[in-house]
Amino acid sequence: MPGELITIGDELLAGRVVNSNAAHIAQHLRLQGFELRWITVVGDRQDDIIAALDQAVERASFILATGGLGPTDDDRTSEAAARALHRPLRRDPISWDIISGHLKKLHRPMTPGVAKMADLPEGATRIDLNRPRAGFYIGDAAKPIFFLPGIPEEMADMLATFVLPTLEERLPRQRAIGTRVLRIFGLWESQINQRLADLADIFPDLTVGYLPHFPENRLTLTAQAPTSTETDNLLEQAVALVVHRLGHHVYGQEDDTLEMVVGRLLAETGLSLALAESCTGGLIAHLITNASGSSAYFDRALVTYSDTAKSAHLQVPEDLIAQHSAVSAQVAEAMARGLHHLSRADLNLAVTGLAGSTGGRSETPVGTVFLALLRDEAFRLEQFQFRGTRQEIKTLAAYTALDWVRRAIIDDDFFVLG
Amino acid sequence: MPGELITIGDELLAGRVVNSNAAHIAQHLRLQGFELRWITVVGDRQDDIIAALDQAVERASFILATGGLGPTDDDRTSEAAARALHRPLRRDPISWDIISGHLKKLHRPMTPGVAKMADLPEGATRIDLNRPRAGFYIGDAAKPIFFLPGIPEEMADMLATFVLPTLEERLPRQRAIGTRVLRIFGLWESQINQRLADLADIFPDLTVGYLPHFPENRLTLTAQAPTSTETDNLLEQAVALVVHRLGHHVYGQEDDTLEMVVGRLLAETGLSLALAESCTGGLIAHLITNASGSSAYFDRALVTYSDTAKSAHLQVPEDLIAQHSAVSAQVAEAMARGLHHLSRADLNLAVTGLAGSTGGRSETPVGTVFLALLRDEAFRLEQFQFRGTRQEIKTLAAYTALDWVRRAIIDDDFFVLG
Numbered sequence: 001m002p003g004e005l006i007t008i009g010d011e012l013l014a015g016r017v018v019n020s021n022a023a024h025i026a027q028h029l030r031l032q033g034f035e036l037r038w039i040t041v042v043g044d045r046q047d048d049i050i051a052a053l054d055q056a057v058e059r060a061s062f063i064l065a066t067g068g069l070g071p072t073d074d075d076r077t078s079e080a081a082a083r084a085l086h087r088p089l090r091r092d093p094i095s096w097d098i099i100s101g102h103l104k105k106l107h108r109p110m111t112p113g114v115a116k117m118a119d120l121p122e123g124a125t126r127i128d129l130n131r132p133r134a135g136f137y138i139g140d141a142a143k144p145i146f147f148l149p150g151i152p153e154e155m156a157d158m159l160a161t162f163v164l165p166t167l168e169e170r171l172p173r174q175r176a177i178g179t180r181v182l183r184i185f186g187l188w189e190s191q192i193n194q195r196l197a198d199l200a201d202i203f204p205d206l207t208v209g210y211l212p213h214f215p216e217n218r219l220t221l222t223a224q225a226p227t228s229t230e231t232d233n234l235l236e237q238a239v240a241l242v243v244h245r246l247g248h249h250v251y252g253q254e255d256d257t258l259e260m261v262v263g264r265l266l267a268e269t270g271l272s273l274a275l276a277e278s279c280t281g282g283l284i285a286h287l288i289t290n291a292s293g294s295s296a297y298f299d300r301a302l303v304t305y306s307d308t309a310k311s312a313h314l315q316v317p318e319d320l321i322a323q324h325s326a327v328s329a330q331v332a333e334a335m336a337r338g339l340h341h342l343s344r345a346d347l348n349l350a351v352t353g354l355a356g357s358t359g360g361r362s363e364t365p366v367g368t369v370f371l372a373l374l375r376d377e378a379f380r381l382e383q384f385q386f387r388g389t390r391q392e393i394k395t396l397a398a399y400t401a402l403d404w405v406r407r408a409i410i411d412d413d414f415f416v417l418g
Numbered sequence: 419m420p421g422e423l424i425t426i427g428d429e430l431l432a433g434r435v436v437n438s439n440a441a442h443i444a445q446h447l448r449l450q451g452f453e454l455r456w457i458t459v460v461g462d463r464q465d466d467i468i469a470a471l472d473q474a475v476e477r478a479s480f481i482l483a484t485g486g487l488g489p490t491d492d493d494r495t496s497e498a499a500a501r502a503l504h505r506p507l508r509r510d511p512i513s514w515d516i517i518s519g520h521l522k523k524l525h526r527p528m529t530p531g532v533a534k535m536a537d538l539p540e541g542a543t544r545i546d547l548n549r550p551r552a553g554f555y556i557g558d559a560a561k562p563i564f565f566l567p568g569i570p571e572e573m574a575d576m577l578a579t580f581v582l583p584t585l586e587e588r589l590p591r592q593r594a595i596g597t598r599v600l601r602i603f604g605l606w607e608s609q610i611n612q613r614l615a616d617l618a619d620i621f622p623d624l625t626v627g628y629l630p631h632f633p634e635n636r637l638t639l640t641a642q643a644p645t646s647t648e649t650d651n652l653l654e655q656a657v658a659l660v661v662h663r664l665g666h667h668v669y670g671q672e673d674d675t676l677e678m679v680v681g682r683l684l685a686e687t688g689l690s691l692a693l694a695e696s697c698t699g700g701l702i703a704h705l706i707t708n709a710s711g712s713s714a715y716f717d718r719a720l721v722t723y724s725d726t727a728k729s730a731h732l733q734v735p736e737d738l739i740a741q742h743s744a745v746s747a748q749v750a751e752a753m754a755r756g757l758h759h760l761s762r763a764d765l766n767l768a769v770t771g772l773a774g775s776t777g778g779r780s781e782t783p784v785g786t787v788f789l790a791l792l793r794d795e796a797f798r799l800e801q802f803q804f805r806g807t808r809q810e811i812k813t814l815a816a817y818t819a820l821d822w823v824r825r826a827i828i829d830d831d832f833f834v835l836g
Contacts, residue, residue, distance in 0.1 A: 010627050013454045014597070015445025016638065017629070019437050022459070027433025036431045037466065039459035041440070044627075048455065072611040072628045073618070106805070114608050151630060209434065275721075281707025282700030285721045289699025292775045292808050300727035302720060303693075303703045309718035312760065313731065342730065357710045390710050 001171050002037035003029070004060035006052045008067035008077055009150055010043040021066050021155055027211075031222055032164050033177040034062070044068060049080035057084070062143055062167060067150030069134035071113035078119060078136075081147060085138065087121040092136075095126050102132040127162050128154075137166065144170045175224050178231035180239055182219045183252040185403055189217055195245045203238050214392070215399045216258070248407060258402045263291035265409045266298075266347075273405060274343035275301035276314055276335040278326065279353035279369060283398040299345055304335070314338035314350075325364065327354050329381055332370035340374050347408060348374040351401055353384075355393045369397045373404050378415035380404070419589055420455030421447070422478035424470045426485035426495055427568055428461040439484050439573055450582050451595040452480070462486060467498035475502070480561055480585060485568030487552035489531035496537060496554075499565060503556065505539040510554075513544050520550040545580050546572075555584065562588045593642045596649035598657055600637040601670040603821050607635055613663045621656050632810070633817045634676070666825055676820050677705040683827045684715035684765075691823060692761035693719035694732055694753040696744065697771035697787060701816040717763055722753070732756035732768075743782065745772050747799055750788035758792050765826060766792040769819055771802075773811045787815045791822050796833035798822070 005025055011017045019041065026036050038060065042048040049068065056063045068077030082089045095118040103110055120126065120136050127135040127146075133154045138145040146163050148155045184192060189212050196219075199208055209220035221238050223231040243250050252261045266273055275284050285301035288294055304310040307321050315338040316331055324330040335350035353369030360366035367386040373379070386396040408414045423443055429435050437459065444454050456478065460466040467486065474481045486495030500507045513536040521528055538544065538554050545553040545564075551572045556563040564581050566573045602610060607630050614637075617626055627638035639656050641649040661668050670679045684691055693702050703719035706712055722728040725739050733756040734749055742748040753768035771787030778784035785804040791797070804814040826832045 010625070011629055011638070012441075013444055013457065014448045014627075014638075014640075015441040015443070016599075016627075018441040023430075023433045023436040025433070026431055030432045037461065037463075039431065041457035041459075043455065045455075070628070070630070071608040073615075074627060108606075111608050111612055113611050151632075153632075277700075280704075281712075281716075282695070282703030282719050282721060283707075285700030285723075286698075286704045286812075289701075289721075289723065289773075290809055290812070294699075295723055295777075299724045300720075300722055300731065301700050302718075302731070303700065304718055305703075305707065305713055306717045309761075313718070313720070343727075355707075359713075391708055394704075394708070 001061040002035045003062040003064065004038040004040065004056040005036055006040045006042065006049075006056060006063065006065040007150075008042055008044065008049055008065060010074065012041050012067075013043045021150065021152055024152070024156060025064060025066070025159060028159055028164065029167075031177075031179050031220065032168070033173050033175070033224070034164075034167055034171070044074040044076055046076045046080045046083070049077060050084040053081065053084035057143065057145075060143065062171065063145045064148065064163065065146070066148045066155055069117065069147060069149050071111065071117055073113070075113075075116075077147060078116070078121065081124075081138075081145075082121040085121055085141065085145075087123055087138075089119045090122050091118055092120040092124070092126055094129065095120065098126075098129070099132050127158050133158070137162070139166070139170075175226060176228040176231045178223050178228060178235050180221045180235050181254050182221070182239065182242055182246075182250050183256055183258075184217045184219060184246060184249050185215070185251050185258060185399060186249045187217065187246065192217055192219065192246065196242060199238070199241070202241070203234060205234060206238055215396050248411065251403065251406060257290075258399055258406070259287040260291055262402050262406050263288065263294055263297070265406060267293065267296060269409055270297075271346040271409065272297050272299055272343075273347045273349065274299050274339050274345035276339040276348070276350040277301055277303045278305060278310070278335070278351060279355045280351050280394055280398045280401070281305065281355075283394055284349070284351070284401050287398060287402060299343055302339065310335065313342075315341065327352055327364045327368055327370065329370055329372075329383065332372040333379075333381055336372035336374045336379075346375060347405060349401055349405060351397055353386075353393075353397055355390045355397070357390050367393050369393070369400075371397075371401055371404060373408055373415075375408055375415065380408075380415050419479040419591075420453045421480040421482065422456040422458065422474040423454055424458045424460065424467075424474060424481065424483040425568075426460055426462065426467055426483060428492065430459050430485075431461045439568065439570055442570070442574060443482060443484070443577060446577055446582065447585075448595070448597070450586070451591050451593070452582075452585055452589070453595075462492040462494055464494045464498045464501075467495060468502045471499065471502035475561065475563075478561065480589060481563045482566065482581065483564070484566045484573055487535070487565060487567050489529070489535055491531075493534075495565060496534070496539065499542075499556075499563075500539040503539055503559065503563075505541055505556075507537040508540050509536055510538040510542070510544055512547065513538065516544075516547070517550050545576050551576070555580070557584070557588075593644055594646040594649045595640065595642050596646065596653050597638060597640045598653050599672050600639070600657065600660055600664075600668050601674055601676075602635045602637060602664060602667050603633070603669050603676060603817060604667045605635065605664065610635055610637065610664065614660060617656070617659070620659070621652060623652060624656055633814050666829065669821065669824060675708075676817055676824070678709055680820050680824050681706065681709035681712055681715070683824060685711065687827055688715075689764040689827065690715050690717055691765045691767065692717050692757050692763035694757040694766070694768040695719055695721045696723060696728070696753075696769060697773045698769050698812050698816045698819065699723065699773075701812050702767070702769070702819050705816060705820060717761055720757065728753060731760075733759065745770050745782045745786055745788065747788055747790075747801065750790040751797075751799055754790040754792045754797075764793060765823060767819055767823060769815055771804075771811075771815055773815070774808045785811050787811070787818075789815075789819055789822060791826055791833075793826055793833065798826075798833050 124136040207222040211218040340348040356366035542554040625640040629636040641652040758766040774784035
């Protein structure tokens with residue numbers, strides 16, 4: 001029962017954006033056991049959208065379309081859908097209420113472009129009943145047809161909460177499918193692959209997918225079996241084996257992020273965290289404060305980018321910087337101890353390094369980063385040599401720092417083994 | 419004279435890889451003035467490849483296909499091309515020489531799979547005459563048809579050195595094409611559209627594309643004219659009109675980012691910047707330090723998340739916080755002035771607010787943000803009410819702060835009008 005995806009937008013035909021929506025949709029359909037057989041990309045011309053829809057109706061068992069649902073003149077998908085499916089456009093009262101209510105709240109006037117977003121083909125139902133997000137479903141046709149917005153977050157949200165469950169209902173499958181996502185930091189894809197090379201032999205009904213997602217890796221385990229109890233069983237065994245093989249590098253599952261896991265651990269243990277950042281430039285603090293409720297455990301970050309700021313705010317002696325340079329083990333340790341003195345936090349983390357792309361020297365090349373972590377009497381300091389662009393080095397340093405906080409909390413030997 | 423691109427491979431339909439080949443080809447065709455009107459993605463089934471080729475021959479003026487040219491069983495493009503174009507497969511002697519010579523050098527035996535790579539549809543010519551890279555051109559058909567490998571580097575190389583020059587020769591263009599991208603902050607897509615509603619009437623040869631990219635918007639202007647001088651002229655006029663209509667909201671062009679523009683302005687003017695962040699949690703500092711060389715103008719950010727940290731590092735009086743709460747105009751101003759006292763930077767920016775999702779009250783609901791900017795004697799303070807998720811509010815506050823720094827540098831009236 002293969003389906004078709006139609007992605008709409010001049011920006012795709014001009015190569016101004018990469019079609020990551022298509023990859024996202026394809027992957028999630030596959031994980032749920034739905035096969036995509038065609039992906040068609042057309043621009044904002046109405047005739048081309050209509051022709052693509054006609055062809056999809058002809059050959060596919062289900063149809064997803066994305067893009068062209070916004071308020072501007074080049075958003076022509078709803079009208080094209082109406083014409084292709086021979087259903088006139090009608091003002092959808094629910095859409096109108098949501099959109100006009102939203103505008104009223106923002107004290108913004110209704111415009112013809114925005115009003116257009118409330119017009120749906122006859123028989124279509126709006127997908128998001130709470131927010132002013134475009135997207136509708138034609139459920140009374142012979143084949144289910146979904147129109148989703150091109151904005152990646154909105155599309156992904158509707159795919160997960162509406163499209164996949166609706167497809168499950170409309171196109172019931174014979175076998176149960178289950179998936180688990182494991183989130184991994186600190187190993188390259190090839191290292192993971194090597195440690196798990198025999199997984200497919202051990203579990204013949206398991207499909208293993210690798211998805212590098214800088215700076216981490218995601219491992220997707222998909223199991224097929226006659227019943228969902230059997231898939232759950234199989235997945236449980238496989239997850240246990242993977243965690244055994246990869247150890248502390250598996251930091252979370254499903255939608256976990258490293259900063260959320262760290263935040264959860266800090267909240268659960270009641271420990272507080274303070275940061276002294278140099279080369280990461282505030283990125284660690286930014287990640288930590290992405291979690292709601294982070295003020296319970298996060299108190300401050302001193303982003304001391306200049307030497308002056310390191311001395312002024314962290315009491316790092318000027319002559320220590322002069323003697324060893326700002327990118328040194330000595331200065332990293334002094335930053336952590338200066339921070340602890342001021343913050344009285346339980347965990348005090350300092351990072352100094354060279355993110356590049358300029359400023360490298362033979363003793364301290366670009367990518368040199370020192371991490372120092374202080375917890376009461378315990379202390380760990382390490383030198384890293386990261387490779388990549390400036391932003392990649394910042395990101396690697398920040399994630400390594402977060403991973404240290406995680407391991408310092410869960411692993412009794414973290415400071416001993418350091 | 420629009421063309422079609424067919425990208426072939428099961429991995430694309432399963433979402434295991436993002437179709438970056440399509441974006442690369444689309445972009446380079448567009449830059450050379452060739453229009454792509456359809457992109458079709460099919461898997462490795464021979465029937466689907468044949469159907470896609472049939473359709474492209476029917477509707478397109480030129481055809482590019484990528485993928486499925488390798489030695490394995492699932493590489494079926496050459497055979498599908500032979501069948502779709504009714505040209506039998508023939509062993510190509512040049513290909514055979516190159517491939518067998520290469521194997522001999524590596525002391526590797528010929529296999530049926532590798533031998534298959536020397537079989538081309540009758541009339542096809544091999545593209546790479548030096549290396550054992552798959553790829554051929556059917557030049558004696560009514561429409562030029564190119565088959566390129568799916569390996570990105572090989573594809574990109576053949577596109578640049580063979581496909582584009584050949585297309586230039588085969589399809590001499592009547593009209594030149596040019597594009598400009600404008601980057602816009604502080605206006606909704608519908609607001610931009612309303613202000614530019616008559617653009618298409620004023621410039622009939624101009625196409626306007628909108629691309630929301632939270633928290634900003636990108637506007638793409640594409641012009642077609644008989645000569646490139648005329649397209650340049652047209653684009654210049656259109657850009658001038660858009661900038662006139664949207665004013666300071668246009669912050670940059672092409673690949674500019676707001677943080678890069680701010681960094682460039684700081685570097686050019688020799689002004690320095692210090693930050694006192696609360697609800698943005700280090701995000702402004704992170705953005706500013708993404709630019710290489712930012713240490714020349716960025717000195718420090720004090721991410722004072724707790725009240726204690728605000729008093730300890732920014733000398734905000736404890737009773738001021740007790741009286742007005744940490745999210746108040748008074749505390750924002752005290753943070754900026756305390757920061758200035760310590761940093762001696764030219765520009766001192768402070769932000770305090772409630773990013774949510776908890777902690778809102780009726781007087782200060784979630785999304786309330788105060789910005790304060792101090793430049794010598796000049797001072798501006800404003801209260802904002804942002805809407806969205808926690809991360810969206812952080813992002814909106816951080817970008818608004820960066821935009822203030824930009825406008826404080828370029829606009830003499832910024833502090834006066836505030």
